[in-house]
Amino acid sequence: MSNIELLAQRQQILGNAHLFYREPIQIVRGQGVLLYDQHDREYIDMYNNVPCVGHGNPAVVAAMQNQMAELNVHSRYLHEGIVEFGQRLLSRHADALNSIVFACSGTEAVEVALMTARHSTGGQGIICTDATYHGNSTEIGKMSARPVTDPNFRSIPFPQTYRPLADGANEDELCNLYLKKVQEAIDDFAKQDIPFAGMIVCSILANEGLPDIPAGFMPKAAALVRAAGGLFIADEVQAGYCRSGHWWGYQSSGFTPDIAIMGKPMGNGLPLSAVAANRDLIAAFREKTGYFNTFASSPLQAAVGMAVLDVLEADNILEGATRVGQYLHTELKKMQPDCEPMAEVRGCGLFIGLEWVSDRRLKIADRKGAFDVANRMKQKGFLISNAGALGNVVKIRPPLVFKMEHADLFLNAFAEMLTEIEK
Ligand SMILES: Cc1ncc(COP(=O)(O)O)c(C=O)c1O
Numbered sequence: 001m002s003n004i005e006l007l008a009q010r011q012q013i014l015g016n017a018h019l020f021y022r023e024p025i026q027i028v029r030g031q032g033v034l035l036y037d038q039h040d041r042e043y044i045d046m047y048n049n050v051p052c053v054g055h056g057n058p059a060v061v062a063a064m065q066n067q068m069a070e071l072n073v074h075s076r077y078l079h080e081g082i083v084e085f086g087q088r089l090l091s092r093h094a095d096a097l098n099s100i101v102f103a104c105s106g107t108e109a110v111e112v113a114l115m116t117a118r119h120s121t122g123g124q125g126i127i128c129t130d131a132t133y134h135g136n137s138t139e140i141g142k143m144s145a146r147p148v149t150d151p152n153f154r155s156i157p158f159p160q161t162y163r164p165l166a167d168g169a170n171e172d173e174l175c176n177l178y179l180k181k182v183q184e185a186i187d188d189f190a191k192q193d194i195p196f197a198g199m200i201v202c203s204i205l206a207n208e209g210l211p212d213i214p215a216g217f218m219p220k221a222a223a224l225v226r227a228a229g230g231l232f233i234a235d236e237v238q239a240g241y242c243r244s245g246h247w248w249g250y251q252s253s254g255f256t257p258d259i260a261i262m263g264k265p266m267g268n269g270l271p272l273s274a275v276a277a278n279r280d281l282i283a284a285f286r287e288k289t290g291y292f293n294t295f296a297s298s299p300l301q302a303a304v305g306m307a308v309l310d311v312l313e314a315d316n317i318l319e320g321a322t323r324v325g326q327y328l329h330t331e332l333k334k335m336q337p338d339c340e341p342m343a344e345v346r347g348c349g350l351f352i353g354l355e356w357v358s359d360r361r362l363k364i365a366d367r368k369g370a371f372d373v374a375n376r377m378k379q380k381g382f383l384i385s386n387a388g389a390l391g392n393v394v395k396i397r398p399p400l401v402f403k404m405e406h407a408d409l410f411l412n413a414f415a416e417m418l419t420e421i422e423k
Contacts, residue, residue: 001026001038020385022375030055033402035383044406046398047383052241052265053311054401060268063307064300072300075102075292081302088309090276092247094256099282101275102297106237106263107135109273113200113259114139116277116285117231123197125189127182127225129158131389133207134200134235143200152194154185158389160211162344162355163363175214182221186228198230198258203249206238209388210346210353210395218255226258231281237263237273238351242318242400245325245349252348265400270304271295312400321400324407325350328396331411339418341369350402354394356386365390376420380413 003026027035032054035043086100103109128143148155159178189196222232234257239249246252263273332345344355356370370386373394377384387395
């Protein structure tokens, strides 16, 4: 079916569900980091983090098929698989995180994390950042409101050095200014008689636009939150699974959370998410909620989740992805002096954000420009996107099996694209 016909039919039955690009593309198959449209045109996927070990990874597909053929049931029977998967996953985490709840989507896991924090502290008040996205349920969606207005949530300006709270402040001063915002939110909950439950952050502030975070902010914010009786929650849905140069984004940002939320890449496409915390917290959560999720903690989730871990470990994906990410970062930085709109090259591991501006001195966010870059790169066969608090950050986040040769192809095309937009 042509794209025009498909788009018309899609709109009729799905309404105006969001699509990428000025001219949306129809993807019919994928392998590794490559995606193909209906005319067999090849694209290099530099956006999708879910297929972390590659589209159609044969080991993951085989594990899924085999487990489906053998057994798939809900979690109310004993099964070795999910226990082994939980043990393997927890062994990757800080020692304090030694118990786990499985779910299906990031949103559900964030719900579990907030319920855990609220039940165990007896509080309700949650601090988040002001440009975050943690999911789409009624409760979690409250944190995406601009501004956040629900009385049980307070947002603080997300910590950053590019458009900081105060011009001219050094990094230490900035860190303190953002910490003051955390303390003010804690104090405000107390003033309103809303008992405090904790704070949630994406460990690398991915949806905010991957800002450079003033050094020390995360561990110091965690200390403030704990001093006030709250729990510090790391959303690792984007940051985790070897994406940021470490297994977990919280390692890249120098802190240990009380609760860690995982999602997207865990099942390489099979809906799979989880929450890790210490035994007491998870025990309190289980006792207070009797939580059950039809599709979670299943033999299928376990088999697929472990197949993903197998590939990550056997192919040493952390090291490879980090090396390619550093290379991309360095080479893009070299292009920066001659590229006026590219005001910053940011990120960690295999996750890069390019701050796109129409005026470097005034730091005017250029959302249209970033969107244009994504569209031009699509024309050249590379799939990226624009994101961030102001929509002006060019987002580069390939599957973790992205290799040096793909990076070189991208860098050449990107340089060519820059000369085209200069004209
Ligand atoms: C940081 C973060 N947390 C949570 C979620 C929600 O995950 P899901 O879409 O699987 O519900 C997302 C989704 O984009 C996310 O980026």
